[in-house]
Amino acid sequence: MKKMICLLFSAALLFTLCIVVFADTPLLNPDKSDNENGMPYWYPLDTDGFEDFHGEDLPYVVDDADIMTDAEEAQLSAKIESIVRKYGIGYVAFTDDDLHGLSPEYYSSDFLHFNGYGTGDEYGAVTFFLCFDPGDRCWRTTAINSCEDYFTEEIMYEIDETVDSAIRSGDYYDAFMLHANYVEDLFEEIATTENWTPEDHDFKYTYEDEDDYDPYYENYGYRNGRSKEGPSAVTVVGAGLIVGLIGGGIRVASLRKKMKINPPRTANNYLIHDSYFVRDRRCDYLYTTLTRHEKPREPSSSGGGGGSHGGSSFSSGHSSGGSFSSGGRSF
């Protein structure tokens, strides 16, 4: 009984915390300087225990790389707003010129999660992200939660083919409009087809170069609902057992050690201290080794096949903000 009250209380506390922290969208704040962790202004200071929420008064265009005119932004915003209202999904056009050390798919996924773009019970949302980071100029269509299931690699490929030439010729506004039209058509199709699956889609482009696929994709199918449970009882008790085993083992080992003899292995007690002197000390440089390891927080984005056009990439995974699927190309 006590445990139940405890659980309810902490759940309520977490919930209010979420509301207090995330209710006001930082996207409307004119100050866009990085937060104290060196992450973007919309990034939470603490991502532990983050849960999806419904953001309020969210903009439909967040042009942080500032590549569109105000007029273009207004037109694109109106277009996206009509899609969002009609189909009830979260959709936003997003640009930035700094990935803050994250991969583009994680960055755009975090953008959706942390700003509360998800809609409905399952917090589905999708963004078209144009990245102008000098180290990684690329675009990504990134979908989270229930929207992940619609944006399969074949769909992503079709989107990429649709927007490719516009982006490469610098017509970014056109690319966004093309993307919005594609998304609108796709959701129209989903809304009017009973039990729509990506196989129902009439593909205009077929992706053939299968070697380019992220192997992760193989296991990534059309799913209904996702489990979002905490650790199972087995995990919790297992973790406790392992720590208990180790702790008990160390304790008994230290007690047993007290029962043994520990003879000295040095003659330090018999060293005449004033007697020590150094005649010569010589140090010669030999060689240097340099190793580098990818940071664990940032999973590798499959770079694709190289070449001047860059490759496509598609990945799905979990970031601090939750799961996503994402695809796009470099430019």
Added chain:
Amino acid sequence: MSERLESYKCPSCSAPLRYDPSGKLVCDSCSNEYDPEVIELMDSYDRQQAEFDWGDYKQKLAENAERIENSVVYVCRSCGATVETDATTAATHCPYCDNEIVITDRLEGGLKPGGVIPFKIDKNRAIDSVLAHFKGKKLLPGNFKDRHTLEKIRGVYVPFWLFDAGVDGTMVMDATKVRMWSDSRYDYTETKHYLLSVSGSMDFAGVPVDASTKMDNDVMDALEPFDYSEMRDFDPVYLSGFLADRFDEDPDVSIPRANERMENSAESVIRSEASDFTTVSVRKSLMRLTHPTVRYVMLPVYVLNVKYNEKNYRFAVNGQTGKVVGELPISKLKSWLYFGGWLVGLGAIVSLIAYFLFR
């Protein structure tokens, strides 16, 4: 010269090195370059061997050999121990195995030691020390203290070799400096490797190794330190009320033990010269001994044997400081109880924390 150079191996990857017209030694395998002088130095170190030579100490000991006079010699028929004491002291039981010992007149007195540290604490204090040693030993079987008779504790002069020498030469070390940094994508680790050689000297005085096969070397080492300033010239009067063991372990057997300890100490002292490196490991110790001497002395030790579960447990008490050394029997039941208690308690706490943190 070039032939020799060709035979060198790369310190980084062990591939053969090639002499390059640029004057460097080049590794084609890992593309590192080396100064030939350094590689040659390294090679010369690797080919040298140093050994601690204790000289003609045996001859010196034999020249000065004198026997202990007017002592009574006892022999244990059970374990073969030979101990002696003065005529006024009655000895009945072997200090090492507790069996009866008998007087023999077939043996003369043992080798007179070059020095002796007399017993400083009496039997009662030795017993108190043993009792204090048992305190806080949580795995000690509950009935252990009842079963033994601490009264059986006996004072024995244990023969020791003391090794005095200077250690002089060069310690060759593989040293590294590690630098780490990160950018947005990677963590980098840079390790610079150096050949470090430090030449110097230091003196050791009185590194002790027990000279009796009856006494466990580990136990005797753990009994240290003894205060040598209380060392006296041997006088039979010190034997009164105590037994004296005689050496039956050749110094040749004891020498590696002393060498190892001196080498470890020299190493740790010289390592302090390399405190500006991240890691240091000794590649070669090219130290040798200067002015080595070996002394034969007797040091005061109380010995107690306790039987538990058919196994003999021996305790030794430093007769000068009261320090107690001895392996203690471990209660299996108590071990399992402690382990189980920690397992359940810690496991429950961690499970609860995990549950609330990650739910």
